[in-house]
Amino acid sequence: MNESLVVNDSSASPGAGESLSWMEADSPEHNGSMEFSTAAFDFPINPWDIMLCLSGTVIACENAIVVAIIFYTPTLRTPMFVLIGSLATADLLAGMGLILNFVFQYVISSETISLITVGFLVASFTASISSLLAITVDRYFSLYNALTYFSEKTLQYVHLMLMGTWGVSLLLGLLPVLGWNCLDEPDSCSIVRPLTRSNLTLLATSFFVIFVLMLMLYFKICKIVCHHAHQIALQQHFFATSHYVATKKGVSTLAIILGTFGASWLPFAIYCLVGEKEYPSVYTYATLLPATYNSMINPIIYAYRNAEIQRSIYMLLCGCFQARGAYRSRSPSEV
Template sequence: MNEDQKVNASGLPRDHLEAASAENVSAAVSSQTPVVEPEPELVVNPWDIVLCTSGTLISCENAVVVLIICHNPSLRAPMFLLIGSLALADLLAGIGLVINFVFAYLLQSETTKLVTVGLIVASFSASVCSLLAITVDRYLSLYYALTYNSERTVTFTYVMLVMLWGTSICLGLLPVLGWNCLQDEATCSVVRPLTKNNAAVLSVSFLFMFALMLQLYVQICKIVMRHAHQIALQHHFLATSHYVTTRKGVSTLAIILGTFAACWMPFTLYSLIADYSYPSIYTYATLLPATYNSIINPVIYAFRNQEIQKALWVICCGCVPPSLLQRARSPSDV
């Protein structure tokens, strides 16, 4: 044995003793140093990203409509007030979806959850109620064509706006005021923290409004067909022209009502039959089409309107195309 491997009094080689001493010092230091656990990795649900993206698109699209109506004094007729109400409701719905995404991953608390869900419920309720108000307004403009532009119609429009926004705000405040499932998880609906009873009230209200809209659009179809027939007789149009005009008007109404039903009906029916125990993927899959309705609404109700088209052309290009100035309104433009 050489000098470095001589055994000391403990019977261990010197290099073994040095290694053991180093291990003891390391263990002592580590025992005094607090153990820092790694922070859990933030996992973002892809469905939430899609909803946030939809909310951003909804906000931008409807903000354009709101700005156009607010900055054009000529757009103050009852029809434009209701279209503005619809755009404002959809704008708030889009903002609510974005805020909900931010709070869910950056500021997680029960209070923020209640506030954001209340905002989403109120805004989407106002959107659906505004669609019903627009349907009522279109029916009245056709049924009472001679007296529609009176002061009475303006007053009735303001009354409808106050009622629909008041009702929507009340529905949005219910979760904040205590009608939520935070204290009893078993009462939760597919959208936490809404209770099953709260979701059922919203779903039944939607089905009632959809049935009312369907009835009104059936009556509108009858009026459109009668007006188209009268115009054809007065101007001695051919039967084929009358048929084409009528079919276009009915097709437009079918697209409006069919789009509304296709977007909202899946989530409405799912909310009635499901509860919190169902897989969340079904909630996302039915809720996402409902948000698409707020994307489609400006296209159907705002950007198809000739006056709004003119205002948009003036803002973007500073002029109005001659084709838009010469186009006349037909019975199919309902």
């Protein structure tokens, strides 16, 4: 994901927008922005690219299971699981994008492929973050309007929310492909080539807006959870124990969700605003790699910890083992 072309002229300046190899870009004499582009086989494979590819592989495998289970399980059609399915789909695409970026980077040398790849990754990660916000909004309304939550209107509202989420994500992903890139103006490049500084600033600002909205919503959710736990504890006359346990569990879950999201994306979002293309590309890699871990952790937090999805996985595994056992137990006379 670093610069793809070799600087044949040793006197060329790295600040002139020319591409450097990975080894040159990481040396003290040569700095450069990370590039979603291509590289020749003449150079050793960048270990950061390998880690990003491995991260993408794990992300794709984890989320593919979630998408398949939700798609093939008729009972998982509630608004909550529709949103979880959207999140898993976005993360699945992001994982596939990281894998494809690695393949294209070391196989095909094309600016068009570079633009398509970065646009695909921008759209996928934007959809992932936006789906997290949609899940937060859904959780808030499920508590705030508990009596009317399971209605036809809620599902329609969720579908509209997802249409907006994916529409905006697709638009942001298309911007580099449609011309908002720095291929013709190297001086406007950001730490992630071929994105311009203004484009990356827009993406980082959008992240901070979403993060602040999630903080506000989870603060309100926390207040509602504490209030509900207090009311239930009073009815059961176990205020000292049940209220403390329920409140602690709810707050802990919210802290894990927000802590994971913030720890994953905040370093990269901040660096997108303060970083310059002349900085060593290792800084970009070091902040981007943890951001991809959020898509790796999302299915664990939102899907695999869910009892209904666990039950679906268990039934799927039992069905596979029973089918294999029945197949192996057949005798020639039964065929």
